[in-house]
Amino acid sequence: xxxxxxxxxxxxxxxxxxxxxxxxxxxxxxxxxxxxxxxxxxxxxxxxxxxxxxxxxxxxxxxxxxxxxxxxxxxxxxxxxxxxxxxxxxxxxxxxxxxxxxxxxxxxxxxxxxxxxxxxxxxxxxxxxxxxxxxxxxxxxxxxxxxxxxxxxxxxxxxxxxxxxxxxxxxxxxxxxxxxxxxxxxxxxxxxxxxxxxxxxxxxxxxxxxxxxx
Ligand code: DX5
Ligand code: ZN
Numbered sequence: 109x110x111x112x113x114x115x116x117x118x119x120x121x122x123x124x125x126x127x128x129x130x131x132x133x134x135x136x137x138x139x140x141x142x143x144x145x146x147x148x149x150x151x152x153x154x155x156x157x158x159x160x161x162x163x164x165x166x167x168x169x170x171x172x173x174x175x176x177x178x179x180x181x182x183x184x185x186x187x188x189x190x191x192x193x194x195x196x197x198x199x200x201x202x203x204x205x206x207x208x209x210x211x212x213x214x215x216x217x218x219x220x221x222x223x224x225x226x227x228x229x230x231x232x233x234x235x236x237x238x239x240x241x242x243x244x245x246x247x248x249x250x251x252x253x254x255x256x257x258x259x260x261x262x263x264x265x266x267x268x269x270x271x272x273x274x275x276x277x278x279x280x281x282x283x284x285x286x287x288x289x290x291x292x293x294x295x296x297x298x299x300x301x302x303x304x305x306x307x308x309x310x311x312x313x314x315x316x317x318x319x320x321x322x
Contacts, residue, residue, distance in 0.1 A: 109293055109297070109300060109321070110137065110279070111136050111137075111316055112135070113130060113139060113302055113306040114302060114306070115139065116141045117250045117308060118307045123160075126307065127165045129312055131165065131167065134316050136167065136320075137167050137169070137170040137191070137299075138161070140161065140190075141172050141303075142158075142171065142172065142175055143174045144175035147176045147198075147199050148174040148248035156188075158189065159187075159189060170190075170192045170194065170218075171190040171193055171194060173193070173196070175199065178206065179195075179202070182209050182215075192239065193213075193216070193218065194239070194241055196222065197225060200219075204232075211236075211238075217238050217239075218239035218240065219239075220240075220241040222243050222247065223244070223245070223255050227264045227268055231268065234268055239276055240265060240276050242281070243281055244282040246282075251304045254282065254284065258280060259291055259295045262278060262297055263295055263296060265296075266278065266296035278296060279297065279298065279299035279301060280299070280301065284301060284302045286315070286318055289319050290322055293322040305319075306319075
């Protein structure tokens with residue numbers, strides 16, 4: 109399992125400590141949740157914070173943009189150190205153009221679907237994307253309960269990827285812990301994002317190691 113801990117649940121008053129924990133852990137990537145208060149009803153952090161994180165974090169940065177008009181920020185996302193730029197399907201009128209521009213900027217292109225957006229919305233773009241993120245909570249907040257319908261959705265996405273010959277990875281974000289992580293692994297997920305399950309525990313590196321083994 110590719111494990112991407114979400115910094116949203118870290119202690120922002122001592123980020124260096126949490127980033128050094130991530131560096132020393134088995135985490136594959138670090139997930140960064142950017143929120144604009146428009147696309148989602150919350151505001152988190154932006155490019156100056158990501159740039160500062162990139163100077164300490166040794167893991168590839170997996171940047172999840174919960175913002176309107178993400179196509180306007182592609183070079184800024186790249187310049188602050190992102191390896192993966194993840195945009196919401198619901199926020200992109202010209203998703204094909206945006207995906208191509210992300211790849212042309214030298215990043216992996218990922219597309220996210222909200223819980224109410226069906227997998228079929230990606231039918232004509234699936235061969236172009238490096239990863240699909242299925243939200244297993246409504247985006248905007250950490251610490252929410254996993255939406256169980258995500259399991260069947262993973263299976264539908266797995267079939268779409270197989271039928272199209274795409275090599276897209278499947279990532280799941282929201283309410284992931286060792287129990288729901290096992291369920292999504294069995295349904296065919298390649299990657300999990302985990303915020304509160306990692307940063308809200310006494311031993312985050314042990315949780316990361318356990319998620320890795322799923
Ligand atoms: C929610 C974010 C998630 C969040 C997950 O909108 O996209 O990445 O940090 O938090 P947990 O793992 O606590 O549900
Ligand atoms: Zn996220």
